[in-house]
Amino acid sequence: MFGDVLHKLRTEKKLGMEKLADEINSKYGTTYSKSMISRWENNLSDPKMETVRIMADYFQVSIDLFLELDQETNTIDAAHEIQSLINSLNMNNKILFDGTDMHKEDVEALKSSLESTLRLFNHVSKRK
Template identity: 55%
Template sequence: MKYSFGTKLKQLRKEKKLTQEGLAKAINEKYDTNFSKGMISKWENDREDPRMESLYYIADFFNVSLDEFLELKIKEPSKIKEPSTEYVVGNVNKAIPLYGSIAAGALATVEAVTKKKYSIH
């Protein structure tokens, strides 16, 4: 089933046994905002999306995280592989001592810089 902000908002509102007007009033009193019954209706019917600041107040009011409220799924971080210190030239593997990092560039450039800087032949 496709996620609907409006459906989630309506579900949370009904769980608290609030009308749209009651929800607007409760949030306005707690956060000194100016929500209206019309705004709540537009959001619940997915005719308009609330601003981020409004989302924060709504999520906090219902005591849910923004991730949970918006049903965001956070992926497990991928495992970081150790950088390789070897590269292949022709059929020969060569080791490169790592002293730092290079933002971008071709391997030939790295080899040329190393030879020039350290007089390697």
């Protein structure tokens, strides 16, 4: 996902979220904030395509890297995606479901369900 790639590139450059926002804003005339970058990195919000273009240019990588396009197989690693969502839920950020704030106990129930799903499919995949 975009957020995972952004986090990896940012940390490889040893940049904090605020420093990245400042550098991008200065170079491209944008108004990104630390909280916007956090939401993207935690996969809580999807950026506009223009943002993807700017980030690819800033980090000097292909847009395809951010979009994680596997042109040959067009596959998704479900385990990675579920784990990424669990990690996002662990960040204690405000979580929305269909635009509505989730209560802490509902977030915990969702996280528990996702963890159970991950364990189940890990078990199933080991049988193959």
